[in-house]
Amino acid sequence: MQLAREALDIHISCLYQGDKALLPTYRLEEINIQDGAVLTGVARKLQLLSDFEAFVDGGAWRLSLASENAGVFLAVLPDGQVVSWGGRACSELFCENLRDIAQLKSSLDACAALKRDGTVSCWGLKSSCSKAEVSDRLQGVRSLFATSRSFAALRTDGAVVVWGGALGLENFGGDDSKVRDELTGVRDICSSASAFAALREDGTVVTWGNSCEGGDSSRVKGELTNVVALRATRRAFAALRSDGSVVTWGAITEGGGSFAVQDQLHKVSDIQATEAAFAALKSDGSVVSWGEAGLGGDCTAVQERLKDVASLHANDCAFAALLREGSLVTWGDQTGGGGSARVQGQLRNIVDVRAFRRSFVALRADRAAICWGHCEFTMNGVVDIQGNALGFAALKPDNSVAFFGPSAYSRGFFEAVEDQLQEVAALHVTAGAFAALRSDGSVVTWGTWKGGGDSSEVQERLRG
Structure with a gap:
């Protein structure tokens, strides 16, 4: 891989001989490559990671522990070097060994x-x-x-x-x-x-x-x-x-x-969890829940509607069940996503559901995004959406970014960089900031300093 990198003057994440991955530690004599052999290489691009995305990956219960006052973004550059910023950033000296x-x-x-x-x-x-x-x-x-x-x-x-x-x-x-x-x-x-x-x-x-x-x-x-x-x-x-x-x-x-519902817990195909309750999806499309009633453990109020369920989704205090015909049923904390009555008329032709701390966002087939719970809004033309305590950022079909913030404070962060948010390839988030990775490999951030919203001190290093 080192020889290929030097010959092509690009950083390569992996080489393939046919469908076989060639490990970086392989020597030429070990893989029997002959003159004229054709190899496929995957070029490295800048990769963004965040502590928040890593933190909540293990379950919805983690959402309640994340703080908007502490966060870190890590950028893995094409050459493997790491740049970090935010309130939980590691030192520049430490980053030198963090490849x-x-x-x-x-x-x-x-x-x-x-x-x-x-x-x-x-x-x-x-x-x-x-x-x-x-x-x-x-x-x-x-x-x-x-x-x-x-x-x-x-x-x-x-x-x-x-x-x-x-x-x-x-x-x-x-x-x-x-x-x-x-x-x-x-x-x-x-x-x-x-x-x-x-x-x-x-x-x-x-x-x-x-x-x-x-x-x-x-x-x-x-x-x-x-x-x-x-x-x-x-x-x-x-x-x-x-x-x-x-x-x-x-x-x-x-x-x-689960004693009260144990006799119903058979033919289960999936389980989801809030901070203090479980919900089980059965093979016949019905749902059983148990645990803290106010956090999703009691679905009796909507039990009759929980039929032909395709998938279950959970934030830290409520559940959302996506039915096969494209509608949604919710229960749990009424102010944290469990109550969807105000937007129920819009919850049709749903193709995906995103869970945030105390909100849900439903993505429709027509690319409309409907949010309810702690925040409530509708956006049209949404490709992807990310959210945190400051608000929600949506990637649009033209690769621009739209933002919904519940306060002038949160909207102010976005407005300061809005003109830079073009040709965006992906959005990333900490509990208190957003980062947009543009198609040219540059990074635009907004939000609180401690959350990672100010990347001015590392922009030169991000550009390599």
Whole structure:
């Protein structure tokens, strides 16, 4: 790959010989390339990552923990160098060793970056990011996971490495000593705010962390077999088994106790979670929910309409069910997306639903975007949409950006850069700022300084 980069004078992310990927570490004699062979290369482009996108990727419960006053954007340049800005940015000196990032994960007070060589770098509060005791084991990592204050790394050999936990307390998931011997052959990990659950290749589950919030699954250990998927609220877990049944544990009132609906939890095909409730989609298109009633655990008021459901969506306090005929049914916190009566007449021909902290946005086939919950608006001609505490930014078909902000304060940030928002290829977001990646590789930001809205000090480095 180095020879190809030097010959073509471009940065290459991967080379292919037919459909076979050629690893950067391969030598020519190892891959038997002859003179005249045809290889396909994928050119590297600037890549944007954010702590917020990484933070909420693990579940809707995380939305309530993200702060608009702290955020970080990371730009991975075509040559692999990293530029960071925002209130949680790492130092320029640290960034010099932070190359070729493949994944970013965030806890409340630290960030962890997985590099393409399978190693991990961390920055933030020492008690949450210090990995000195496990650094020799952080090799060959394929993915990262986080509770509110701890991290877990899943290696390519199926082993798990954990670190962090404020003040060294094990109840945030940073201490796996009691189950370490069981953490082999792991294929996926799910996290609540203070516990981890590891799904093994044989369909069993191993848990650790706060025992009252999902870290202790001994009550249901005998039932945790043939598990195919895990979901978490802030303090509980649900396991979907291959036969369509569901097993729950953790905080009883926040989804860990499904006793009242257990006889209905069969032939389940998917599970979604708010901060404190679960909803299960069954193969016949019906829905069962349990947990905190006000956060989506009680769907009895709309039960008759929950038929022929195609997909479930959750923000941190409400659910939205997309029916096969293109309409939507919502329940949960009425002011946080669970009440859609005011826009129900517009919720037709829906093709996608986006969940934000206390709002939903429905995207229609005609490219109209309808938002309800904490914010309420309608935009036409929307290709993509991102949102945070400041408002919502929509990518338009002509590659310009439209913005809805509930206050003059938030709209002011956007108006300051609006004339630069042309030829935009993608939008990214922290809890307090937006970043637009333009087709020429330049980056335009707006929002709070701490959220990452001011990139003026790094613009020269972003341009290479």
